[in-house]
Amino acid sequence: MKEIKIESTLYVYDDITDLPEDVSALMLKAAEARKKAYAPYSNFLVGAALLLDNGEVITGSNQENAAYPSGMCAERTAIYYANAKYPDAKMLKMALTAGSATKLTTEPIPPCGACRQAIAEYEIMQEAPIEIYFMGEKGKVVKSNSLADLLPLMFDKSFL
Known part of the structure; x- marks a missing residue:
């Protein structure tokens, strides 16, 4: 047996005011998008x-459905729309904010597994990392330089 050690480096900011100005503005757009979420079942x-390399900012919010698997997460809503509308643009940075409608969320909330896999697909396709910043409604913000830091053993087309 051989042991394999996997390490990831993430960066933690105390709050949104510590972020670079462009990222803070992106996070505020994510917060605006969060208000448009349709989440009557989970209240989450x-x-x-x-942010795309052409300067466009695409937003998305989660959209639930009574048939749970039919819903869509905010991250995938944004990246699928971005690629559909601007197929030649590279995705540079993603800001995420999540919260409960029933309690204040202060812990950083990362993308779910399905979203991580979808983001991985676009990093691989564009041959460039996507910086990911995530937070709750307020409090600390975590930065990942690439989805590979959140999903180090990613599944890609090389396995097909």
Whole structure:
């Protein structure tokens, strides 16, 4: 047996005011998108904002459905729309904010597994990392330089 050690480096900011100005603005757009979430079942609202290399900012929010698997997370809503509208643009940065409609969320909330896999697909496709910043409604913000830091053993087309 051989042991394999996997390490990731993440960066933690005390709050949104510690972020670089462009990222703070992106996070505010994610917070605006969170207000547009449709989450009548979980009461868990998520907003995403995605900065493209052409300067466009695409936002998304989670959209639930009574048939749970039919819903869509904020991250995938944003990245799928971005690629559909601007297929030649690279995705540079993604800001995420999530919170409960029933209690204040102060812990950083990262993308779910399905979203991590979808973001991985676009990093691989564009051959460039996507910086990911995530937080609750307020409090600390975590930065990942690449989805690979959140999903180090990612599944990609090389396995097909």
